[in-house]
Amino acid sequence: MNELLASVNSVTLGYGRKVVLKDVTMQLGEGEFWGFVGPNGSGKTTLVRALLGLIKPQQGQIVWHRQVRIGYVPQREALDDLLPLTALDIVLLGRIRKGGLLHRFSAEDFDKALQTMEQVGIADLAHLPFRELSGGQKQRVLLARALVADPDLLLLDEPTNGLDLPTEHAIMELLKQIHSERNVAIVFVTHLLSLAANSVTHLALFHNGRVIAGEIGELLSEQKLSATYQTPISVHDLNGYKVVMVQNRERVQNA
Amino acid sequence: MLEMLKHDFLRHALAAAIIAGASLSFVGVYVILRRIVFVGAALAQLGAAGVGLALLTGQSPLLGGSIAVLAGALGFVAMPQQERTVSRESLLGAAYALASAFALLFVALSPVGEAHISALLFGDLLAVGHGDMELLAVACLFAIAVHLLAYHAFVATTVDPTFAHSVGIKERRVNLLFYLSLGALIGACIRAIGALVVFAFLVLPPLAGLIWAKGLKAAFCIAIAVASMSAAFGLWLSFAHDLPAGPSVVAVCGVLTFLLAALRWLISLKA
Numbered sequence: 142m143n144e145l146l147a148s149v150n151s152v153t154l155g156y157g158r159k160v161v162l163k164d165v166t167m168q169l170g171e172g173e174f175w176g177f178v179g180p181n182g183s184g185k186t187t188l189v190r191a192l193l194g195l196i197k198p199q200q201g202q203i204v205w206h207r208q209v210r211i212g213y214v215p216q217r218e219a220l221d222d223l224l225p226l227t228a229l230d231i232v233l234l235g236r237i238r239k240g241g242l243l244h245r246f247s248a249e250d251f252d253k254a255l256q257t258m259e260q261v262g263i264a265d266l267a268h269l270p271f272r273e274l275s276g277g278q279k280q281r282v283l284l285a286r287a288l289v290a291d292p293d294l295l296l297l298d299e300p301t302n303g304l305d306l307p308t309e310h311a312i313m314e315l316l317k318q319i320h321s322e323r324n325v326a327i328v329f330v331t332h333l334l335s336l337a338a339n340s341v342t343h344l345a346l347f348h349n350g351r352v353i354a355g356e357i358g359e360l361l362s363e364q365k366l367s368a369t370y371q372t373p374i375s376v377h378d379l380n381g382y383k384v385v386m387v388q389n390r391e392r393v394q395n396a
Numbered sequence: 397m398l399e400m401l402k403h404d405f406l407r408h409a410l411a412a413a414i415i416a417g418a419s420l421s422f423v424g425v426y427v428i429l430r431r432i433v434f435v436g437a438a439l440a441q442l443g444a445a446g447v448g449l450a451l452l453t454g455q456s457p458l459l460g461g462s463i464a465v466l467a468g469a470l471g472f473v474a475m476p477q478q479e480r481t482v483s484r485e486s487l488l489g490a491a492y493a494l495a496s497a498f499a500l501l502f503v504a505l506s507p508v509g510e511a512h513i514s515a516l517l518f519g520d521l522l523a524v525g526h527g528d529m530e531l532l533a534v535a536c537l538f539a540i541a542v543h544l545l546a547y548h549a550f551v552a553t554t555v556d557p558t559f560a561h562s563v564g565i566k567e568r569r570v571n572l573l574f575y576l577s578l579g580a581l582i583g584a585c586i587r588a589i590g591a592l593v594v595f596a597f598l599v600l601p602p603l604a605g606l607i608w609a610k611g612l613k614a615a616f617c618i619a620i621a622v623a624s625m626s627a628a629f630g631l632w633l634s635f636a637h638d639l640p641a642g643p644s645v646v647a648v649c650g651v652l653t654f655l656l657a658a659l660r661w662l663i664s665l666k667a
Binding site for chain 1 (some may be wrong): 428429431491544546548549551552554555556558559560561562563564565609610611612614667
C-alpha cells in the first residue's frame, strides 16, 4: 500500500434529503490511478465534489492524511464559450494558490504555464482563443491548468466524454504518461469500464447508490463484476487490451 | 460640443456620465460573462426603490439607493446555490417587479410627487453638483480598485467556480466582494443616471466589447470606450436638440453597440 492521501470512512453523500451514495469506504494512496466507473447519475461526480470539499458528508467522514494539492479537471463543457480567454490565460489560472484573492502572475508563473503546455502537447496553442479549440485540445488545456500547480492528486471528471476514438486514446495515453512520469495520484471518472480497465491500478464501481472499491486485479474478474452489476459480464483479452462486455441481457438471480 | 462645455452644470453632467458609464461597463463585462444580467436589472430597480423611499421620508437619495442595492446584493449572495423548488431567476424576477412598483409608489406618495418619476428612471444628470460628482467618483474608484486588486480571483470564479475552489479560492467570499462592489457602484450611480441608464451601461457597452475582443482585457477597454463615447455624444445630442439627457445617452449607446455588432457580423461573413 502506498502512503495514504485520503480515507473515505463510511461516507453517505447526497443533496438535501436525497441520498446519492451510501456507506462509501475507500482509501486513496499516493501515486495510485483510480477509475471511478458507473452510469450517469450513479454518484461519481458527487464523490468527486465531496473530495473537493464542495459538499459535506451526511454521515461518515473524509480524512486527509496530509496537505494534498488537488488538480481538478472538469468536463470541457464546464467552461462557457462566451469567455474571451486564450489557452494560456486558462492555464495560468492554475497558478493561483490558496489565499490568492490578490494574486499577481509572475514571470515564473508564465514560464511554468508554457512549460506545462509543452508537456501536454499544446505549446503552439498558447495564444489561441480557448473557445476556438477542438474538444481534445480543450481537454489538454484543462489538464495543463490542473498540472501547472504540481498537484499530488488529479481529479478528472469524464475527460474523454464526447471525444472521437483517436482523441480518447490520445488523452488516455497522456494520462498514463503523466501518471508514470510524475507519480501523481489520479482519479479518473468515466462510464466506460473498458476504458478504465486498461489504464488504472484501482477501480471504484458505482452501482445502485453503493461503491465497491479496490485494486483492479481484485475487481476485474467476471465473477466480481457479474455480482456487482447483477448481470453476466465477461472480460476478454484482445492483444493485451482488456474488453469488458455484458454476455447477455438475462438477469442473474441470486448472484 | 465645445459650446456645451462652457456650462458648469454640463461639464459636471459629462464627467458624471463618463465616470458612471466607464465603471458600470467595466463591471458589466463580468455581469454578462457570469450570465447575471437579470441581477443587474433587479439591483438597479432596487436602487430606484431606495431613492423613492428616501424622497418619501426626506432622507438622502444617495444613501437610500445605496442601502437598498447593497441589501439586494447581500440577499442575492445568500440565495441557496442549489435550486430546489423555485429558480433563482424567478426570485430575481419577483424582486424586479416589486422594486419597480414600490419605486413608483414611493415617488407618487412623496410630497414632491410624480415629477421625480422620470428622474428615477433616467436620473438627473443635469442636476449633478460638485459634491455629488465627488461622491460618485469615490464610489466608482473604490469599486474599480476592488476589481483590479482581485482581478484573477474574479476571473477564476467567473471561468470555473469549482476549479477556483480546488485551488483554494473561497468562492463565496469572492462572490460577496463582487456583488458588494456591484451594489456599491449601482447605488452610487442610480441617483445621477437612473435605473434604466445604469442597466443600459451594464449591458450594452460590455456586449460590444465581448463581440469584438479576443481577450478579456480588450473587452474591458472596448466596453469603457463605448460607454464614454455614448455619454459624451448622448449629452451633446441632448444639449443640441433639447432632448432628455438619460434617454439620449442610452439611445446613442444602443446605436453604437448595434453598429459595432453589425460591423463584426459583416466582417465574419467576408472571412
